[in-house]
Amino acid sequence: MIDLRQLVMFRQVVESGSFSAAARSMHCTQPAVSQQIKALERTVGGPLFARVGRTLRLTEAGTTLARHAADILDNMAVAQQQVRAVATLETGTVRVCAFPSANATLVPYAAAALKERYPQVRLELLEAEPPESYQVLRRAECDVVVAFTYESELPRAAETGPAEAGMLEVPLLVDSLVLLVPNGHPLAGRRSVQLADLAGETWIAGCPKCRSSFVDACTGSGFNPTIACATDDNLALQGLVAAGLGVALLPSLVLAFLQHPDVVPVRVEPVLRRTVSAYTWPDLARTSAITAMLEALRSAADSIGPTAFPTTSA
Known part of the structure; x- marks a missing residue:
């Protein structure tokens, strides 16, 4: 054998x-x-x-x-x-794998709520972007994944996504993307802008998953974006925009905890959205600690609501 x-x-x-x-x-x-x-x-x-x-x-x-x-x-x-x-997790470890902006916003509030209910539970935080985070769950290296799916991905996700693989999905919130421009940019005083009107801009792209959905959105608006550079680091992306090297689309959830002083968010029409959800295995969802973690994530998401961003006064 x-x-x-x-x-x-x-x-x-x-x-x-x-x-x-x-x-x-x-x-x-x-x-x-x-x-x-x-x-x-x-x-x-x-x-x-x-x-x-x-x-x-x-x-x-x-x-x-x-x-x-x-x-x-x-x-x-x-x-x-x-x-x-099958085993209780009330005195064990809950392992959560989330993408960076969720680890900086949703997860800390959920972790505090979990600690209050189960003071003996140890929380272990991992960080990965989807779809890599789904593989972390598949390999039994975490108990809960917090991930996102863009609207343009929904048809494919229904056929090949984590729910199709047997994972339980718990929707948390809808996150809107905003345009980031440097101070002094002609669009910095606008309340909103049509994506199709940005065909002449040079772009800073984000993580591969975000980049793919961004390119799909631009193509759907009739142009192929000129991408000067790309980075997975949200702070670096904002720094590149602030330096005038390009404009960028960034999830509003990022701006909830991190906004460079020299960039201005502008609403994009049509609104580009992504759904943030928690995933686990159905059997794990029946354990008390995992159930509490999912409830804490839902509560944290409800306190944030559909993410918004500060608009300009012009």
């Missing part, structure tokens, strides 16, 4: 592309990885890898095992989550 640890090492070699990279990621030595792979090859009855020059490639047997390994290990992760859900 195939040893589970050997199967984990095998998949790590497949994903990393080499024995040495797999050893580093698993915090062990390369000979230890080689020994486990050789033992796995003896179990299955043939070689799983072949070297072609300096490249490590899967044999036909290796390709077959890689396909099954993904299913087996994914099912093991789900099983781990379901077994873990």
Whole structure:
């Protein structure tokens, strides 16, 4: 019978592309990885890898095992989550993985409410953007994910999103995007602007998921945006706008905790929105601590409401 640890090492070699990279990621030595792979090859009855020059490639047997390994290990992760859900978390740890602006706004208030109700519960915060955060939940490395979905993604999300994968979705709030321009920009005194009128602007783009939805919105308004640079850092993005290097679209939730003094938010028409939701496995949602965390997130979201932003007086 195939040893589970050997199967984990095998998949790590497949994903990393080499024995040495797999050893580093698993915090062990390369000979230890080689020994486990050789033992796995003896179990299955043939070689799983072949070297072609300096490249490590899967044999036909290796390709077959890689396909099954993904299913087996994914099912093991789900099983781990379901077994873990049986045990009480009242004196354990609640692990929340959220995107940066949620970790700076929603999560702290929810964490305080959880601590008040369950003082013995330890809260562990992780940070990741979707869809990476969904994979963190799949790997049983967190209990609750806070993620966002843009309106343009909804048709695809219905077919391939986390809900389709069996995750429970708890909607929290709707977050609107705003245009950020530097002080002194011709649009800085406007209450609102049509996205189609921004075709001539140079843009600073955000995280890959936000960037993709931003480009889709611009294309839908009849133009392809000229992107000068991109950054995942909300403070850096605002700094680039303040320096006059371009304009940007930024979620209002970010401005709830962080606004550069030299940028001005302007409403964009049509309004671009994203839905912020919490996700967990249905079995986990039945445990008292996870239920309390979801309720605390809903309460924090209700206190914020549909996110708005300060408008100019002009």
